[in-house]
Amino acid sequence: MDNTDLRILTVLQRSGRISNAELADKVSLSASACHRRVQRLEGEGFVKDYVALLDARKMGRPTTVFVEITLSGQADEVLEAFEKAVARVPDVLECHLIAGQYDYLLKVVARDSEDFAQIHRRHLARLPGVAQMHSSFALRTVFKTTALPV
Template identity: 70%
Template sequence: MDGKLDATDRRLLSVLQQQGRISNADLSERVNLSPSACHRRVQRLEEEGFIRDYVALLDARKMGRTTVIYVEIKLSGQADEILDAFEQAVQKVPEVLECHLMAGTADYLLKVVAQDADDFARLHRAKLACLPGVMQIQSSFSLKCVQSTTALPV
C-alpha cells in the first residue's frame, strides 16, 4: 500500500488532525478498527511520512502575539547565493511563522506575528530589513482572521 491512502487511512488522518492526543483505543473506535490494527496503520502512516509530526498549537492571544502581518520581500537579485543566504537567515527569526518563495511581484511572502504595531516596527527595523539581499519590504496587517486551520483536506 506504499504511498496510497484508502478510506480508513483518510478517516485516521482526519481524526488525528483534529485530535492529535486521542488515545489509540478511542481512535480505533472512531474509525471501526481493532486497537492493534489501528496502531499498525498509524505507525505505517508515520513511517511513510503522511504523519510528519505531532505538535501543540498555542493560543496566540495568550502568548501575547495578537498581531499578524503578511510581509512581501523583494530581493536585490535571483542568484542562488542571494536566495540561499536569505532563506538561511529568515529561518532564524522566530517571529516568522511561514516563509514562501513566490512567483509574481514579490520574491518571498512571510507570515509574521508581533505583539502590536510598535513591536512589528522594532522587528521590521532590527530583523527583517537586515536580512541578506532585502531590497524592498511591503507589509500588510491582518485585521481579522476569518478562517485558520492546520488540517489538510483528506
C-alpha cells in the same frame, strides 16, 4: 492509502492527542490494527509530527503581519542567504518562496504595531538581498486551519 487511512489522518489532524482506543473506535478498527496503521503512516512520512497549537492572543502575540519581500536578485546564493537568515528570525512563523510580484511571503507575529516596528528594524530590514518590503497587518483572522483536505 485507502479510505481507512484517510479517515485516520482526518481524525489525527483535528485531535492529535486522541488515544489509540478512541481513534480505533472512530474509524471502526481494532486497537491493534489502528496502531499498526498509524505507525505505518508515521513511518511513511504522511504524519510529520504532533504539535500543540498555541493561542497567539494568550501568548501575547495577537498581531499577524504578512510581509511581501522582493530580493535584489534571483541567483542561488542570494536566495540561499536570505532563506538561511530568515529562518533564524523567531517572530517569522512561515516563509514562502512565491511566483508573482514578490519573491517571498512571510507570516510574522507581534505583540502590536510597535513590536512589529522593532522586529522590522532589528531583523527584517537586515535580511540579506532584500530590495523591497511591503507589510500588511491582518485586522482579524476569519478562518484558520492546519488540517489538509484528505
